């Protein structure tokens with residue numbers, strides 16, 4: 001760039017990266033460089049400040065004009081028997097364009113974060129839940145139970161923004177809020193109250209969480225357990241926890257599904273959800289699963305309203321078919337059923353996994369690869385290079401994303417639409 | 424381009440035209456007067472029935488709880504997969520259809536507009552993004568107020584009406600809405616304080632405000648702002664036996680202000696008989712007939728699987744024991760509202776369900792003024808909208824209705840007066856309920872009729888004794904002058920527009936209260952809460968249509 005641009009400062013910028021959609025960021029733009037001046041954190045700062053990388057597409061490892069790369073991509077799709085699409089750090093419009101292309105090419109939609117998302121979604125579709133949102137949490141929670149997760153590394157500002165606000169709508173003294181960890185101890189100090197009160201920790205090994213969740217669910221229903229411990233946690237401790245939440249006016253139970261990394265974690269989530277449902281016979285208590293980084297919730301929401309299903313949808317037979325096991329990109333690639341990987345990531349620069357099949361990447365500029373894809377079309381990021389929309393983890397609030405700088409990079413939506421047109 | 428629709432039997436109640444043979448001319452998407460030149464296209468409609476495109480004034484087609492319902496019911500979608508075909512995208516149908524399928528199927532029934540009644544302001548962006556993905560239909564939304572903490576705080580502190588008017592107007596602008604809905608006034612908020620029911624004159628545990636006060640305050644705000652659509656009310660005590668009394672008191676309590684009572688079937692229950700559940704349709708219809716300030720839609724139930732999706736978290740939670748299949752979602756939402764999504768299977772052999780079916784039909788048939796009553800199933804709460812042709816037949820065909828009555832739970836049938844009601848709706852009355860009246864209720868001056876200057880949203884049917892067949896498969900549907908459906912099938916895909924109102928108000932004064940409120944208590948900034956025009960119009964599919972606020976025409 002030869003032109004000199006005065007640094008410009010934007011306030012109240014929403015972050016598409018952090019899943020809790022902090023929208024109070026202050027960002028300075030000088031040319032292509034972004035600098036988070038205020039309210040950044042370990043997740044949002046790299047998200048915004050990631051330098052631009054490639055500005056022109058590559059096909060077969062060689063620089064290519066955009067239409068050339070688009071045509072090559074279309075040819076790959078046309079010749080593919082079963083293209084599988086994953087990645088999906090995208091905003092609403094990018095997801096819309098992707099779903100249209102996936103449908104047209106008879107492909108499969110998956111998300112890199114689907115495995116984590118499904119730990120919640122399978123429970124939603126099997127038994128449902130009683131849930132709340134970040135704004136209710138901020139104003140009402142009196143007891144917060146963290147189930148098997150360490151929130152701070154994934155959501156650095158969660159406690160500051162929602163658990164320890166200076167004031168609430170109902171005059172609560174937030175310093176007296178109780179935080180209880182069931183599972184690993186928190187790594188950082190964000191969950192320590194402003195007065196220095198550390199959270200209570202009920203230690204429990206991650207792989208024991210299903211047994212503990214089942215015990216809690218039973219205790220809430222009034223069952224008396226014969227065993228003295230469940231999952232290594234004394235039943236008396238679990239009984240006391242249940243009582244504490246029964247006494248609370250507005251308990252909230254949260255977890256980071258991505259960290260519940262053990263087989264059939266959805267069954268533990270289901271038990272915890274049933275525990276919360278039962279508590280509502282007497283008091284109010286809700287779940288609030290955390291997640292939604294890099295467009296995970298956004299792509300899932302758009303997929304749900306356009307197809308009926310939240311993720312892992314195949315269009316191979318012309319209509320959407322949901323199969324959370326079968327339609328996993330990793331499984332389809334490993335089994336050899338998929339013969340083309342299309343990686344779409346306009347927020348994160350996470351590259352595609354190495355695959356034995358040709359790979360087509362529509363990815364945020366700055367992505368780097370271990371294995372050069374067949375086609376790489378760098379695109380701008382919604383919320384930095386294009387306006388757009390994203391969802392935060394509670395699936396309720398969608399935030400507008402703004403264009404902060406002029407890079408000339410195309411949007412993923414426009415590239416995907418061009419490929420569809422060239423098909 | 425000039426299109427001539429030749430000689431159809433026109434039902435255009437806005438102009439008092441009741442089945443007269445007329446020619447209609449269309450130019451540039453609008454209906455024009457007779458033109459001398461040779462039309463580019465002429466459709467010979469002699470013997471066909473011509474109406475304006477139908478308008479569904481209460482249908483849950485977009486927004487958070489609809490997508491929760493979608494996520495909740497994969498097994499229901501699997502029963503109705505929809506493959507892509509020509510210009511039509513793939514999706515799924517039945518109880519909680521995908522957005523794309525929703526649009527195609529509405530068009531295939533002759534509908535050209537649908538209004539989402541439960542737009543939580545905090546979730547309005549999602550509602551609009553989903554409705555933008557509903558093709559074929561014009562859309563609009565009613566912003567939900569009445570359990571939001573900002574309003575309840577204003578009311579609890581006795582703030583003057585003018586401030587509340589500004590807040591209501593600001594919400595209409597910010598949520599890009601065409602009306603205001605209140606759901607279980609104050610009750611969704613009360614539930615967050617663990618209050619499990621809230622009757623019309625019961626005080627909210629924290630704010631000490633009553634539902635009656637909420638209704639009066641909001642109804643007055645809309646009148647003073649000149650918003651054409653009256654306050655859209657989902658009252659207290661939904662589904663509770665005996666709520667008939669609450670509904671009658673709600674009608675009296677509004678003291679003559681315009682008020683729309685939605686899905687009134689769910690609010691018309693008595694407690695007579697052995698099972699303490701009876702029809703209140705006669706009393707409700709009587710009150711409706713007497714109070715000209717009241718409009719209603721029915722929320723008819725029809726038998727089969729569906730899903731109820733409501734903002735009424737308090738009442739939905741009370742009903743989760745009836746969930747079928749046994750799964751459900753309730754949510755508290757962002758100090759703004761809430762929602763509850765509970766699948767339901769209405770069974771004709773079940774006493775309560777059968778009586779609900781009777782009650783809805785009784786209300787339809789006992790309500791005298793078709794300009795004030797609207798045909799809805801509260802899609803999908805009473806039944807999916809695909810059942811509208813069946814419902815129209817029930818209203819237009821007494822012997823069909825009585826045949827159906829003979830098949831339902833006999834105890835319910837015996838308790839109902841339905842079998843003794845002779846009335847059959849006419850085509851003219853159907854056109855009022857589903858077109859002219861709905862447009863008037865919403866303040867849509869260029870929709871719902873076939874006069875000069877109207878948007879050319881037109882549906883053409885072949886008259887048939889079997890009204891279900893007739894209304895299930897229009898010969899032609901025109902959307903803004905373009906032929907979009909032929910023989911009941913989509914032939915051309917279009918994107919509809921968004922209908923809104925933008926009443927005048929004092930933005931600076933209300934934002935001086937709202938901005939600090941957002942900063943202190945909300946989780947997003949006021950500036951990011953407001954939905955800007957570019958968000959609706961940015962991708963070129965939809966335009967924002969702003970209707971004047973001069974009160975009701």
Ligand SMILES: [Zn+2]
Pocket residue numbers: 481483540685686801804
């Ligand atoms: Zn409704």
